Amino acid sequence: MDDKTPTQRLHLNNLREELRVRKASEVGNLNDRLQVLVAYRQFRGIAARQNKPYGPTDTCVAHLWQRLRASFGTEDNYSERLAKFTSSHFSYRDALDVYVSKQQRLHRRLFPEGSEKQLIKELIKQMSAHIRTTLAVGRYDSVDHFRQTTQEVLNLAAGSEKKKPAENWRRAVETSPPRPDASA
Numbered sequence: 001m002d003d004k005t006p007t008q009r010l011h012l013n014n015l016r017e018e019l020r021v022r023k024a025s026e027v028g029n030l031n032d033r034l035q036v037l038v039a040y041r042q043f044r045g046i047a048a049r050q051n052k053p054y055g056p057t058d059t060c061v062a063h064l065w066q067r068l069r070a071s072f073g074t075e076d077n078y079s080e081r082l083a084k085f086t087s088s089h090f091s092y093r094d095a096l097d098v099y100v101s102k103q104q105r106l107h108r109r110l111f112p113e114g115s116e117k118q119l120i121k122e123l124i125k126q127m128s129a130h131i132r133t134t135l136a137v138g139r140y141d142s143v144d145h146f147r148q149t150t151q152e153v154l155n156l157a158a159g160s161e162k163k164k165p166a167e168n169w170r171r172a173v174e175t176s177p178p179r180p181d182a183s184a
Helices: 006-028 032-042 045-054 061-074 078-087 096-110 116-125 131-136 145-160 169-175
Strands: none
Touching: 032 061, 061 078, 078 096, 096 116, 116 131, 116 145, 131 145
16 A cells, blocks of 8 residues: 555656656657657656646646646755655654654645645654554644654653563572571
8 A cells, every 4th residue: 555645646756757758858869749748658647637638738848847846846856855754763862842843844845735644644654663553543633732642652661661670580589688497
């Protein structure tokens, strides 16, 4: 099952398709109209449906990419930012508030129309496995609610890890006071 949002899939598809078309145009010396036709043959899913009406009118690949970037993001380093966002993982050494704020800013920049639910879903994926299972069953009204709940879960997990390990029974036998002899 693909767990990327439609916007993420569209951006990744557009970047892949642009690369394919540019490679094809470099190899085959295609004219502009043929490059546009090759680009439209590469589109799949949402990208194909949204760009179908423009097919007959596009005469230059540059216009196609300009329209795609105007609709879905203009940053040249979008793929780097997306990789940074999706590959990030929360570490106990990080402060939760700082981590969530950083990811929230990055999410807003990548997906200006993205919802808080999408962000929370991504944040849950970025937590460690034993925390993720607990957080995944919760319902969160906002990112702040998620942050509070996560902090509580982290505090509970840290408390259970700090429990004193059971004393070794062999060492306990050696250090215990001698028993009085029953025969005396």
